[in-house]
Amino acid sequence: MIFDWTTAFSQVPEAPFLDGQHRAREGEILRVQTLPDLRRFLDWIHIKQCLLKPYAEHANYPVVDFRELLPSFEADAYEYKELPGFSMVALARPLKYFQEIFQYDILHCLLDYADEKYRDQCPLESSIFSQNIRTFCAHLPKASQDAFRTRFSETDVTSLENYAALLPTILDMDRAHVLSMDSQNDFYLSGVYCSFPSYLDTELKRFGLNIKKFAVGDDRRYERHRGFVYQFLMELYGFPIVSERRTSSALFARRLFRMGEKFLVRVLGQTDRAITTLYSHPDARFYPRVEKIALVAVDKSQTEAVKALAEGGYFIDPDRRVVITRVVYRQHKYDPNNVRQDRALSVATQEVIHPLTGRSYYRLNLVKDTYSLFLRLNDIVRGEYSGRIVYKRNEIVENTDTHEKKLKFLYAWLSKHQRRIIGYSDDFYSNVVKVLDNYLLSADHYDDFSNMRDVYQEVWSKYSYIQQARKVKMLEDLQDRNYKGERLTYAKMLALFTEVLNDLKFEIVNYFDALVERVLSLGDMILNDSYLLRTYIRKKDMDLSPYGLSVKKTYGRLVALLDEFRMIRKAKKEQGIVLPLVAQS
Numbered sequence: 001m002i003f004d005w006t007t008a009f010s011q012v013p014e015a016p017f018l019d020g021q022h023r024a025r026e027g028e029i030l031r032v033q034t035l036p037d038l039r040r041f042l043d044w045i046h047i048k049q050c051l052l053k054p055y056a057e058h059a060n061y062p063v064v065d066f067r068e069l070l071p072s073f074e075a076d077a078y079e080y081k082e083l084p085g086f087s088m089v090a091l092a093r094p095l096k097y098f099q100e101i102f103q104y105d106i107l108h109c110l111l112d113y114a115d116e117k118y119r120d121q122c123p124l125e126s127s128i129f130s131q132n133i134r135t136f137c138a139h140l141p142k143a144s145q146d147a148f149r150t151r152f153s154e155t156d157v158t159s160l161e162n163y164a165a166l167l168p169t170i171l172d173m174d175r176a177h178v179l180s181m182d183s184q185n186d187f188y189l190s191g192v193y194c195s196f197p198s199y200l201d202t203e204l205k206r207f208g209l210n211i212k213k214f215a216v217g218d219d220r221r222y223e224r225h226r227g228f229v230y231q232f233l234m235e236l237y238g239f240p241i242v243s244e245r246r247t248s249s250a251l252f253a254r255r256l257f258r259m260g261e262k263f264l265v266r267v268l269g270q271t272d273r274a275i276t277t278l279y280s281h282p283d284a285r286f287y288p289r290v291e292k293i294a295l296v297a298v299d300k301s302q303t304e305a306v307k308a309l310a311e312g313g314y315f316i317d318p319d320r321r322v323v324i325t326r327v328v329y330r331q332h333k334y335d336p337n338n339v340r341q342d343r344a345l346s347v348a349t350q351e352v353i354h355p356l357t358g359r360s361y362y363r364l365n366l367v368k369d370t371y372s373l374f375l376r377l378n379d380i381v382r383g384e385y386s387g388r389i390v391y392k393r394n395e396i397v398e399n400t401d402t403h404e405k406k407l408k409f410l411y412a413w414l415s416k417h418q419r420r421i422i423g424y425s426d427d428f429y430s431n432v433v434k435v436l437d438n439y440l441l442s443a444d445h446y447d448d449f450s451n452m453r454d455v456y457q458e459v460w461s462k463y464s465y466i467q468q469a470r471k472v473k474m475l476e477d478l479q480d481r482n483y484k485g486e487r488l489t490y491a492k493m494l495a496l497f498t499e500v501l502n503d504l505k506f507e508i509v510n511y512f513d514a515l516v517e518r519v520l521s522l523g524d525m526i527l528n529d530s531y532l533l534r535t536y537i538r539k540k541d542m543d544l545s546p547y548g549l550s551v552k553k554t555y556g557r558l559v560a561l562l563d564e565f566r567m568i569r570k571a572k573k574e575q576g577i578v579l580p581l582v583a584q585s
Contacts, residue, residue: 003316003355005052009044012358018044020164030161032187035092035264035279038179042090042266043293044358045164046275047324050084050171050268051295052316052355058082063320064273064294065387066367067376067416069327071345072231073240074416075393076271084171085270087196087249090179092262095190101259102252104178104191105139107132109158111182132157139173139193158188176249196252196265198244203251207233211334235344236331238276238290243269246276253278257288287331290345293353296325299372305364314352314361324353326360327367337521338476343419370428373417377432380409381439389413403448407455410436414462422469429470436463464510471504472515472522479522490532491547494554497526501561511572516565523562527555 009018017030032038055061062080089102097106108128133152137145148169155162160179166189170177178191204226208214211232213225234241237250249267256263257280264279265288274294281289298306298321309315314323330348350367351360379385380400388398389412397408414421421432439445440460449456474483478497481488488496501519508516526532536544536551544552 002056003052005048005056005316008048008052008355009358011356012044014041014044017041017161018048018164020049020167030159032160033181033185035090035262038090038187039264039277039279041160042264043353045167046266046268047293047353049164049167050086050275051273051293051324054083055295055316055322061295062273063297063322064325066296066299066325066372068272069274069292069294069296069325069367070347070416070420071329071343072235072416072419073238073272074412075240075390076242076269078396079271080273081270083270083273085245085268086171087176087245087267088179088265089176089194089196089252089256090187090264090266091181091256093181094183095178095180101255102194102197104176104194105135106191107135107158107189109182109188109190110156111184129154129156136169136192139175140169141172144169144172158190160187160189163189196248197255198248198251199255200247200251203254204230204233212336232334232344236287237278238292238329238345243271245269246272249276250278253288256280263288284331286333290329290331291326292329293324293326295322296366297322298366299375301372301375302364302366305366308364309352309361312354312361313356314354316355323366324355325366326351326353337518370424373420374428374431374435377413377435380406380413381435385409403445404452404455406439407449407452407459410439411455411459411462414459414466418462418466418469421466422473433467461510464507465512465515468504468507468510468512468515471500471507472518474500475519475522479525490536491551491554494526494551494558497523498554498558498561501558501565505561505564505568508568511568513569513572516569516572519565520562520569523558523565527559527562 006019009015012018014030030041032041055063061083062078068074095106108131110128130153133149136152136157137148140148152162152166157166170192173192175192176194176196177189178194179187180190182188205214208222208225208229209216211229213221213229215221230241234247234250237253239246239250241247246267246269249265253263253265256265262280264277266275266277268275272294274292277291277293278288283289295316298309300306300321306321309321309323310318316322316324327347328349329345331345332343334344347367349362350365351362352364352366353360376385383400383402383406385400386398388396389409391397391408391412395408397405397412400406400409421429440449440456440463475497477483478488478493478500481490481493483493483496501523504519532551532555536548537555539548541549541552
């Protein structure tokens with residue numbers, strides 16, 4: 001039986017203010033005075049009215065697949081215009097209308113008129129309420145204005161006590177709404193029809209210059225790297241390259257954070273069906289914290305999680321195994337010295353929210369479950385996966401009933417999980433390799449793959465890049481003299497480094513310049529290690545112990561291997577093979 005959305009969060013302290021009914025001026029008072037308390041209050045209302053209500057009203061509500069909450073985020077497949085969408089900003093201070101960096105239509109709370117600067121205006125409640133009603137109606141369709149006036153004519157629409165009742169109207173408005181603090185440090189609805197300034201061109205170019213992907217006046221370099229920089233910048237703030245509403249929200253949050261504001265920006269897209277919140281947090285030093293809340297279907301293969309959630313009453317639809325899921329993300333500064341340099345975001349925590357009590361259940365892994373990822377891969381190669389993906393951002397592919405669709409799904413799967421495959425355990429990786437090799441190298445499929453050579457080569461290029469990148473990741477660990485949790489001696493580090501490098505030399509039939517450049521950089525860091533040079537390499541052989549001689553000998557082999565890699569790179573550049581964008585996109 002589907003959960004009755006009208007009873008949602010009926011056991012939380014704020015329950016009296018969540019029912020969406022018009023509230024009289026007398027009665028229980030709601031005071032929200034901190035951003036965490038405001039975020040909690042908004043969570044209950046937005047989940048109830050923007051997720052649970054649409055789920056109950058639309059029989060085919062598009063539940064979010066857990067993979068959609070895993071970075072990197074994919075382009076949206078569809079826009080569900082029948083579903084709600086909104087954006088909002090809350091600032092933990094009173095607003096100064098002229099001095100703000102964004103445009104909005106102001107709403108006045110009663111306390112505004114106690115200030116001396118409003119002494120020339122009528123302080124009567126009815127006058128203030130009427131002015132706020134007129135501000136609202138200016139942005140409503142003509143047909144809706146009379147009904148709105150009738151319902152809210154004697155109501156303080158700025159009070160959070162009436163926010164739940166106003167939300168359906170706010171969802172019909174084109175632009176964002178604004179919350180801020182009054183003179184008593186209580187949050188209130190202080191503006192509507194708000195536009196977030198994004199300055200996308202400025203932010204994109206500044207960020208690209210900071211991470212040294214762009215150079216001033218270099219058009220070709222800008223053309224080569226713009227896609228990567230744009231995608232990385234957006235993902236830092238929880239989105240793929242998407243609609244104006246979410247782009248402007250992300251970049252506005254970026255600007256507020258740099259200004260040192262205490263803020264909360266929230267947006268719900270009609271495509272991603274996820275409430276995304278960006279907010280300042282004491283532990284977030286470089287970027288605002290990002291979290292998403294969505295209705296997610298638990299995979300049936302996760303039997304223990306299904307049992308625990310059912311026993312705890314967490315399902316809003318037991319038949320479809322749908323739960324309210326919150327994911328909090330961790331941002332990563334761009335690191336050119338990491339083979340997974342495209343990783344802007346990773347999952348920090350995940351929880352399931354109880355639909356009545358709001359209590360969180362943490363003891364599960366819905367989003368990052370490697371077993372589910374592997375099962376999905378198996379389903380794809382067997383042709384048993386039913387779903388849809390966006391292939392290379394411009395083609396929607398449904399189901400896996402042909403080899404061409406399987407290959408496109410594999411390309412999307414490898415692109416989505418590229419950095420996870422590079423960094424996950426050897427056991428997980430060996431299972432992935434076994435499945436992919438059995439399918440891509442099968443003689444039974446030779447004729448089929450010959451007829452779709454382009455997409456087959458794209459998949460193979462992506463797969464080869466991951467294979468080589470795992471080796472480079474291993475070299476990164478060895479360069480730090482750390483391998484599978486073991487602290488290495490210099491001799492062991494050099495021996496393993498040369499062994500991995502020798503294997504990699506025979507795997508670069510598919511050439512990726514970025515990986516070879518990283519290999520050379522790592523090798524040079526080892527060759528220039530001051531302790532290694534001082535203790536072993538610059539000493540005469542007669543002054544070294546047998547251990548020191550073995551270190552010096554392995555060092556020489558490493559020099560020779562790196563020279564071979566430089567020759568390979570030079571030959572490839574002379575052939576014009578520099579940057580295979582397909583594999584690294």
